[in-house]
Amino acid sequence: MARLTHNDLIVLLLAISTMLIMSRMVGELGKKIGLPMVMGELLVGIGLGPTLLGACFPGAYAYLFPFTASAGFSLALDGILSLSVIMLLFVAGLELQLSQVVRHGKVAIYTGFGSMVLPSVTGFAVAYLFPQWFGVQAGSTNHLLFALFLGTAMAISALPVIARILLDLKLFKTEVGMVIISAAIFNDVVGWLVFSFILSMVARDGGGSSEVGATIVYIVAFSVFMLTVGRFLCNRALPWVQTKLSWPGGVLALSLGLCLLSAAFTESIRIHAILGAFIAGIAIGDSAHLREHARVIMHQFVTNFFAPLFFVSIGLKVNFLQHFDWLIVSIVLVLAFVGKVAGASLGARLGGMGSRHALAVGFGLNARGAMEIILGSLAYEAGLISQTVFVALVVMALVTSIASAPLMRYFLDDAREPGSTSAITPSTGLS
Amino acid sequence: MDHRTLKGRPPYPFETIGVAVAFSPRLEMVLGEARRLAATFGARLVLIHVGDRTEAKEALLRQTMATAGLDDPEIPVVWREGDPVSRLLETCKDNTVDLLILGARRRENMLRYYLGSVARGLSRAAKCSLLLLTEPQAAGSSFRKIVVSGVVNPKTIFTMNTAVYLARELGGREMTVVTESDQPGLAMAVAEDSRAGEAMHFKDQATSAEAAQTHAMVGLCSPGEIRITEKVIHGRAGYAIRQYAEHNHADLLVLNSPDSRYGLIDRIFTHGMEYILEDLPCNMLIVHSRLS
Numbered sequence: 001m002a003r004l005t006h007n008d009l010i011v012l013l014l015a016i017s018t019m020l021i022m023s024r025m026v027g028e029l030g031k032k033i034g035l036p037m038v039m040g041e042l043l044v045g046i047g048l049g050p051t052l053l054g055a056c057f058p059g060a061y062a063y064l065f066p067f068t069a070s071a072g073f074s075l076a077l078d079g080i081l082s083l084s085v086i087m088l089l090f091v092a093g094l095e096l097q098l099s100q101v102v103r104h105g106k107v108a109i110y111t112g113f114g115s116m117v118l119p120s121v122t123g124f125a126v127a128y129l130f131p132q133w134f135g136v137q138a139g140s141t142n143h144l145l146f147a148l149f150l151g152t153a154m155a156i157s158a159l160p161v162i163a164r165i166l167l168d169l170k171l172f173k174t175e176v177g178m179v180i181i182s183a184a185i186f187n188d189v190v191g192w193l194v195f196s197f198i199l200s201m202v203a204r205d206g207g208g209s210s211e212v213g214a215t216i217v218y219i220v221a222f223s224v225f226m227l228t229v230g231r232f233l234c235n236r237a238l239p240w241v242q243t244k245l246s247w248p249g250g251v252l253a254l255s256l257g258l259c260l261l262s263a264a265f266t267e268s269i270r271i272h273a274i275l276g277a278f279i280a281g282i283a284i285g286d287s288a289h290l291r292e293h294a295r296v297i298m299h300q301f302v303t304n305f306f307a308p309l310f311f312v313s314i315g316l317k318v319n320f321l322q323h324f325d326w327l328i329v330s331i332v333l334v335l336a337f338v339g340k341v342a343g344a345s346l347g348a349r350l351g352g353m354g355s356r357h358a359l360a361v362g363f364g365l366n367a368r369g370a371m372e373i374i375l376g377s378l379a380y381e382a383g384l385i386s387q388t389v390f391v392a393l394v395v396m397a398l399v400t401s402i403a404s405a406p407l408m409r410y411f412l413d414d415a416r417e418p419g420s421t422s423a424i425t426p427s428t429g430l431s
Numbered sequence: 432m433d434h435r436t437l438k439g440r441p442p443y444p445f446e447t448i449g450v451a452v453a454f455s456p457r458l459e460m461v462l463g464e465a466r467r468l469a470a471t472f473g474a475r476l477v478l479i480h481v482g483d484r485t486e487a488k489e490a491l492l493r494q495t496m497a498t499a500g501l502d503d504p505e506i507p508v509v510w511r512e513g514d515p516v517s518r519l520l521e522t523c524k525d526n527t528v529d530l531l532i533l534g535a536r537r538r539e540n541m542l543r544y545y546l547g548s549v550a551r552g553l554s555r556a557a558k559c560s561l562l563l564l565t566e567p568q569a570a571g572s573s574f575r576k577i578v579v580s581g582v583v584n585p586k587t588i589f590t591m592n593t594a595v596y597l598a599r600e601l602g603g604r605e606m607t608v609v610t611e612s613d614q615p616g617l618a619m620a621v622a623e624d625s626r627a628g629e630a631m632h633f634k635d636q637a638t639s640a641e642a643a644q645t646h647a648m649v650g651l652c653s654p655g656e657i658r659i660t661e662k663v664i665h666g667r668a669g670y671a672i673r674q675y676a677e678h679n680h681a682d683l684l685v686l687n688s689p690d691s692r693y694g695l696i697d698r699i700f701t702h703g704m705e706y707i708l709e710d711l712p713c714n715m716l717i718v719h720s721r722l723s
Contacts, residue, residue, distance in 0.1 A: 095619040097667075099702035105691070163620035172614065173637050181616055228699065288670035288706060296618045296630075 008072040015064055015077065016309065018048065023308040036161060036401050038370045041308050042394065045315020051322070065316060081313050084306035086277040088374060089192070090259040091302045093281020094295060095159060096185045098227070104182045107351030111179055112186030114347020115365045116155045119339030124151030126335060133331060135386045141205060142384060149198050149379055153372065153393060154339050156191035157184040158401070160303075161369030165405045169412070176357055176412070180364040183344065188371070189282070193219060195375060196266070196275035202382045203270060218269050223279055226262065230283040234258075238289035251294045255284050274378065311370065314377055314394070323387040324395075332392040336400055340366045360411040367404035372397035442529070442560050442589055442718050443596045445472045449523050449559075451533035451549065452480040452492065452508075460567035461534045462499035467571030468532065468562075471600050476506050477526045481518040484510040499569065516552035523559045535563040537711045551708045554717055555693035560593070563715045572714060574601050578681040580672055581608040581645035581661070586687040589720035591652045594685040597716065598657050606654070607679075610645040610663045611671045612638045638663050669706035677712035684712060688719035 004012065027040030046052060054061040067074050101108050128147035131138050136146045162184050163172070171177040200215045241251050259280045266276030284290060345362035349355060376393035379385045385393075450465040452458065469476045478496075480488070496502060509526070511518040523531050535550035550563055564572065579594045581587060591608065598606055614637055621630040642663045649659055664671045676684045689704055697705050707715065 091619065095616045097615050099697075099700040100615060102696055102700045103702045159616065160619050163616040167617070167620045167633055170636075172617070172620075172633075173640070286700075288667040288701070292618065292665070299618045 004072045004076055005070075008070050008076070011064070011066060011070070012073055012076050015073075016080070018064065019044065019309055019312040020305070022048070023312050027308075034402075036164075036369065036398070038161075038307075038311050038373065038401075039398055041311035042315055042373075042398070045312040046320050047315070048312065049316040050319045051315065054319075077313070081310055082273070084310040084313075085374060085378065086259070086263050086273055087256075087302045087306045088310060088370070089274045090256075090263075090277040090281040091299055092159065092188065092371065093278040093283075094285030094298060095163070096188060096282050097286055098185065098189070098282065099286070100178070100182045101186050104178055107179050107348060107353055108182035108186070110351035111183035111344055111347040111353075111361055111365070114350070115157070115183050115340055115344035115362070116187050116190055118343025118346065119154035119336070120151035122151075122339040123154035123335055124148060126331070127151070134328065134389050142202075145198055145201055146384060148194070149384055150335075152191055152194045152198065153375055153379075154335055155187060156195075156368065156371055156375055157187040157365050158367055158369030158371035158397075159184045159188055160371070161367045161401050162364060162404075165364065165367060165408065169405060169409060171408075171412070176353075176360060176364070179348065179351075179353070180361055183347070183361070183365055187365070191375075192275065192278050193223060195378075196272050198384070199272040199274075199378060199382055200270055202384050203272075215271065219271055219275065222266060222269075222271070222275070226279045226283050230280075231286055234283050235287040235289060238284075238287050242289065242291060242294070248291075248294050248297055251291070252297060255294070255298065258284065272378070307370070310377075311373065314373065317377075318380075318387050318390060320391055320394075323391045325388045325392065328388055328392040329395050332389075332396045333399060336368070336396050337366060340400075356411045360408045363404055363407040363411065366407075367401045368397040369401045370397070372400075438721060440527075440529075440721050442593045442720050445474045445529045445560075447477060447526060447528050447530075448472070448474045449477045449479055449519075449526065449528035449531040451519055451531060451553075452478050453534065453549070454480070454482075454488065454491065455534060457534045457567055458492075459495050459499050460569050461532065461564060462496060462501055463569035464564055464567045464571055465532055466500050468530075474529070476501070477522075477528060478506060478508040479511065479519055479522045479531075480508070481511045481513065481515040483512070515549045516556060519549070519553060520556065520558050528559050530560045530562055532562040532564060534567055535565055535711060535715075537565050538709070554704065554708055554715075555689065555697075557688040557717050557719050560688070560719045561715075561717045563711065563717070565711050565714055572682065574598065574603050574683045574714070575605070576679065576681045577603055577606045577683045577685060578672065578676045578679065579606060579608045579685040580687065581610045581648060582668070582687065583641070583644045583648075584687055584690075586690075586718070586720040588648055588651050590685060590687050590718040591648065593718045594683075594716070595652060595654050595657050595659075597683075597685075599655055603657065605658050605660065607660045607662050607681075608645060608649055609672050609675055610641050610661070611668045612641050612663055612665050613667050613671070615667075634665075638665070667702075667706070669701075669703040673707045673710065673712050681713045683714045683716055685716045685718060688717050 023041040023044045026044050027037040030040040031037065062069065101112060124147045127134060127150035131143055131146065134146065136143055162180060166172045166177040166180065197215055197219055201212065204211050241254055259277050262276035262280035263273035264276070267273040285295065341362035344365040345358040348358035348361040353361065373394055376385065376390050380387065380390040448465060448469050450461060465476055468474065492508065509522050511522060519531065533550055539548050539551065553561055554563065574597065577594055577598055579591055594606055614634060617630065617633060621633065642661065645661055649661060652659065664675050666674065672684070684707070686704060693705060701709065
């Protein structure tokens with residue numbers, strides 16, 4: 001078995017500890033001025049990566065991150081980062097209660113559809129009709145896949161950041177909040193399924209029509225199986241696991257084990273491992289038997305260990321200054337805001353919500369946060385997008401996340417005027 | 432029958448009680464419960480069977496009614512054919528039934544649960560109040576420990592008052608109004624950048640808001656001599672109250688009728704009342720309030 005050298009191990013541990021400690025310190029400072037934690041993590045990545053440290057102190061950068069000098073270091077860090085993204089997708093799935101969408105009925109379904117369809121179509125159309133804007137060759141293998149990707153990137157939401165915004169705005173348990181969360185769940189499930197299809201096709205170099213068909217069948221069959229039979233089995237097994245095995249060790253080990261098993265399976269059938277982790281997260285997290293404490297531990301572990309490593313590593317891979325292009329950033333921002341806000345608001349209106357509440361729902365769902373960055377990073381790693389487009393997506397994720405809360409507050413403050421409080425009343429539960 | 436008279440009709444008093452006759456081994460017990468409830472509430476009884484009408488069935492029903500103390504020839508028996516759930520609901524509507532009682536298994540096998548048994552089917556589409564008896568007794572069940580779902584809904588106040596009415600007439604003294612507090616996504620929202628106790632603060636904030644709403648509803652209720660206790664529990668709506676009723680050995684769980692009909696999709700992506708129908712913790716009263 002190949003092993004890390006003594007020096008490789010020291011450098012790896014130094015790199016990881018630097019990433020963790022610095023991202024926490026910068027993140028905490030950022031929090032004081034209202035910036036999301038992920039922004040601090042990205043800034044640390046930029047500071048430690050080629051953009052700053054690499055440019056100002058190339059020797060220090062080469063020592064701390066010897067990507068070229070040490071294959072062992074690169075491989076080990078790559079393994080940790082792959083595990084990080086798998087875990088991030090697992091915990092993202094853990095909070096997606098599919099029954100939420102069913103429970104909130106027409107308005108949630110319409111909002112989910114609206115916030116999915118319009119941004120997908122506008123994103124796809126712009127990327128397909130003007131590929132040159134994004135540095136994609138018209139008619140190339142990647143042309144269609146890139147257009148599909150941009151459509152998906154515009155459609156996806158970020159439940160973690162949305163949930164946090166709703167919590168801060170005290171909208172978490174209101175009708176508006178529940179509609180936003182339900183629609184975000186819908187966006188995320190569909191978005192990640194489509195994205196795993198795109199990644200799979202990129203790995204197959206476009207593939208023929210039979211490969212396209214086979215990939216779709218694999219993804220749908222796996223998802224349907226896991227979300228029905230898998231979910232049912234998890235639901236049955238969890239009470240036993242949580243009472244008969246060590247607590248919380250038993251449920252944590254088995255849940256994470258199932259996540260990795262599922263990820264390994266999807267990777268083995270040439271669908272990306274993230275799909276397996278994401279769907280396993282939904283199958284486990286959807287169970288009413290999963291105790292809150294176990295859920296909290298999994299979130300804390302992943303969010304405070306794997307997430308900083310992953311987001312800092314983004315800055316290590318990309319030179320943000322060199323690849324920042326105003327035009328592409330502007331196009332991506334306009335597409336993101338117009339498609340998502342218009343689509344979600346229209347859906348909410350059709351579902352029966354008032355116009356200002358519908359707009360608040362639109363801006364709420366517009367927050368892309370960490371999920372968009374993960375999506376962009378995976379697409380960049382797969383060679384589907386350039387560094388310039390990736391940087392534009394990261395900027396878009398940050399801008400939409402920061403803008404979401406004040407814009408929602410603006411529309412809801414107005415809606416709180418006498419006579420218009422119905423949609424911010426608490427959501428009803430069992431009836 | 433003019434169905435318009437049903438609009439706005441309060442869920443109690445129980446003037447007409449329907450009994451779903453299934454010819455199961457528990458028929459005599461169900462009829463015994465019906466006899467006792469009709470006598471207590473001074474209600475008229477209507478027996479309904481959906482299925483073939485044969486001489487053997489008629490004879491068996493007459494004999495069982497006599498054993499259960501229902502030998503009054505004036506008690507109407509309605510025989511219908513077709514889909515049991517639809518026919519039962521139609522017959523209840525035609526006869527202005529205020530409460531339909533029927534036996535129900537605590538747990539159905541998986542296939543039957545997904546395809547839908549009559550008791551579960553009626554619960555999902557309740558158009559009149561239903562009393563599902565998991566362990567019917569020939570002499571009548573005791574409803575001493577009553578648990579009522581205090582969900583924030585315009586129907587809940589009617590449900591609470593119906594539970595009080597039932598408890599009062601049947602000698603119950605205590606009722607617990609349970610508020611379920613569920614914060615999906617809270618763990619995720621506070622995982623990254625919350626200070627110590629912040630998650631608990633958010634949780635407490637949401638819980639106290641919900642408890643205050645339930646308390647306000649309880650304030651509108653007219654409990655008379657019944658002592659009402661309020662309780663907030665954490666967990667998914669439906670699942671949490673089922674667990675609570677089970678752990679506290681409740682005799683009766685009282686809920687609102689669903690706002691919209693539950694379908695197969697609600698069984699697959701279980702939520703709300705479906706958690707209770709999966710595994711009935713005790714007898715269950717579903718109160719249908721015909722809000723005008």
